[in-house]
Amino acid sequence: MSEPLPSPDEALTPGLYLVATPIGNLGDITMRAVDVLRRCDGVACEDTRVTGKLLKHLGISKPLWRYDDHSEHRDRSRLVESMRERAVALVSDAGTPMISDPGYRLVNDCRLEGIPVTSIPGACAAVVGLTLSGLPNDRFLFAGFLPAKDKARREVLEEFGSIDTTLVFYETGPRLLKSLAALREVMPEREIAVARELTKLHEECRRGLGDGLIAYYEANPPKGEIVLLVGPPEEQVASNTDAEAMLREAMETMKPSQAAGHVAKATGLDRKTLYARAMEFKAE
Known part of the structure; x- marks a missing residue:
């Protein structure tokens, strides 16, 4: 109650x-x-x-x-x-x-x-920005303000770049373009969201890749404080060779159905296809 x-x-x-x-x-x-x-x-x-x-x-x-x-x-x-x-x-x-x-x-x-x-x-601006962005939010890393100097900013982004989660930063309008340029260089394939004027009349959450966002904000210089969000890296789909090697290894300790489920979860590949391949291995 x-x-x-x-x-x-x-x-x-x-x-x-x-x-x-x-x-x-x-x-x-x-x-x-x-x-x-x-x-x-x-x-x-x-x-x-x-x-x-x-x-x-x-x-x-x-x-x-x-x-x-x-x-x-x-x-x-x-x-x-x-x-x-x-x-x-x-x-x-x-x-x-x-x-x-x-x-x-x-x-x-x-x-x-x-x-x-x-x-x-x-x-809390970080949470509001995260909910508006539509980026994965089952887990995220909040890292406060990015450094103002170019070298330090790049080092921070390289440090966080290997983390498989949505990144949340605070940024200011005058520094946004520099941060977007650094993200384009360090994480060119990752989706970015810029959330600004949160809860106000002109609230905005713009999402895309670095090039598009840079072009927009060069033409429309932003003001105020900003929540800058970076989506997680795209999942790498395992090759058939990798999946078969994982499947053979899993079958050393699991039944074919269990092994297929285990590899499907790890790779994102179709479980039924993996199970059929596992049964072929078993028949060899």
Whole structure:
């Protein structure tokens, strides 16, 4: 059974609350997130101006404390110490804290000090982009932002290129064409999706090979933050010779039907054809 929301007058237990905020459409904030922001003692955020606009939209007034990747250790220590008596919400400018975000240091410090940590889930650009793309999502690798320098970007793509899964990156509009060019060079046959303006009026998810996407975005320079997705490599269909060798090996420990099923699963070849070939081997 779902957990009901507590009374708005009930105080929050002191500790850290990781609150997901909208990535574009303000309607995507959850009821639970609004409840925590209303009842917390203060909000730690990347940019007080951005968070201030969100709280004003929600009709909430709270103390705002800047916390980002430039915050020093002593600032983090003071914030953690305050959570022994206060409930502090941590938000990013958009989306879920901790996803490509420096807040993990704050969470680690809280855990070391025995401070309770609660996560309030919500919007996440990487997941929205993945669901829109139509690329295989039974497993995927999220790798944050690609490096800005060409050599480092290429090295990262070469490192991930051998992984048989959908790759998910964050990218910015000004750097998109360089990343697409690097993908065309390192993974020329892999399908790419560019998801941008997510949850907003002009939401877009464009999919294709590197050449086509480069031509489009040269003519239509993109703005804002982007989710860049790369589909897994195409399955390599085994040759008949490879399949027969696998089938003979499997039949050393399996019945023909079992061996045929095993090789079919491994190669994508037709099970009935493999079974007929297995029976021929058995009759030899």
